[in-house]
Amino acid sequence: MSNKERSNYIHSVDAGLIRFNRRTKNVEILIIKREKAPYEGQWALPGIVINGDIPDTSIEMALSRLLHSSKVGLEPKYMEQVETVGNGTRDPRCWSSSTFYLALIDDTYVIEGEKKFVNLNDVAGDKFPLAFDHNLLVRKIRDRLLSKSLYSSLPLLTLPDLFTTTDAIEVFSSVLDRPVIKTSMRQRLLKMAESGYVTETQEKVKPAMGRPQSLYQNLKRTEIYLFDRCFEQ
């Protein structure tokens, strides 16, 4: 397919790569600086054109190609398609659709080049403008993360394999934007341990002050555990 023919209709895949910064306690999303027009030099979600100049066998393979490209270069622990938006106005070139994903990674990755992690809520709340309608996409990605975090273990996939109860409490509190009760979190980890999703290791972490923390290990890295009940809204 030549560029001329393709210019009639573009279908892209965009990735919302979310991490939890344990130092700042912020939930962050990866954005990259666009190298080409339109919106050259502006920040945007990483994305590629599906089956454009480079052929793809499927949308999933296009997503994989994006994640392995220099635009991203990270290995997510979890991926989930959120939605497809398509209309005649979102891209100045032509009618276009975007199939976009929620992807979770831990905060041990070091990124290089013209990309950075920024606060998720800032982007979702339009405080940080992105190219195209990407602020809208980020809002939908944030909403999906939030609603699923009420009744599943999803946020734990932003933590490294080994994590403490405090890590879990902090990431849930940040994602849900409200305090999470310690005993509730411990009960949930207990249920997950019974079902083989996590295991309590014998190792301990010694903080600067206070009693050592138990270390949990995530076992089923790509599956999420569904709880019977929601955290309160």
Add this chain to the structure above:
Amino acid sequence: MSNKERSNYIHSVDAGLIRFNRRTKNVEILIIKREKAPYEGQWALPGIVINGDIPDTSIEMALSRLLHSSKVGLEPKYMEQVETVGNGTRDPRCWSSSTFYLALIDDTYVIEGEKKFVNLNDVAGDKFPLAFDHNLLVRKIRDRLLSKSLYSSLPLLTLPDLFTTTDAIEVFSSVLDRPVIKTSMRQRLLKMAESGYVTETQEKVKPAMGRPQSLYQNLKRTEIYLFDRCFEQ
């Protein structure tokens, strides 16, 4: 865009229109007989090409065009995008994507022409083969309906505005494919009434035998109520 150019890539929108047949207690999906190649004369989900020979301003408008066309001609009470699948093999003509929706309607509609409602689980379980990969799409639509029915009022939108507790129990039991306890359902309807989603009317329905049934009325027709807890799996 000419047919020749479009033949390089097709993006269609397909609709999974679900109803609950109160007479047979079956959850059913609408399928239509294809009038054109490929798969001419075979059964398939109703669908149209987005922005093909007929221009569309957005995917949602394309869905609206599909629902108002002679292929469907029904007014759903609820619509939700499920997913987009796209690859080079699902359509014999070319690389193609389908953005498909879950839509709910009540069983008061009378349909005409080359279309019919068939048992949802039969189609999802490949007992009833459809054109393209539509059995897979139906499976994904069924799974979405099932998982959302565990913690929301979604199945009630397949009932007419006025319905009885027994209607509610029957549709939940059919969708979840397991008995639903009467008191649990009544409690949930009570919660929905407190939140203004339904109201208990003063009217009664008199069955052939037995005590008259109270009639509930659905108030917020397009919103779904989210319960704090799931029905057990």
Add this chain to the structure above:
DNA sequence: TAAATAGTGTCTATTAGACAATATGTA
């Protein structure tokens, strides 16, 4: 009165939330 179906009351189990009590570390 008998049968059928609707609706109510009560008990148990589960789990989120709140908070007190205890344990284990550092300075």
Add this chain to the structure above:
DNA sequence: TACATATTGTCTAATAGACACTATTTA
């Protein structure tokens, strides 16, 4: 010892599930 933090235990509230009991209709 004083302080900080982790962990455990106990109580309450909400709600699904189970089941018995009562209410209202027709035949």
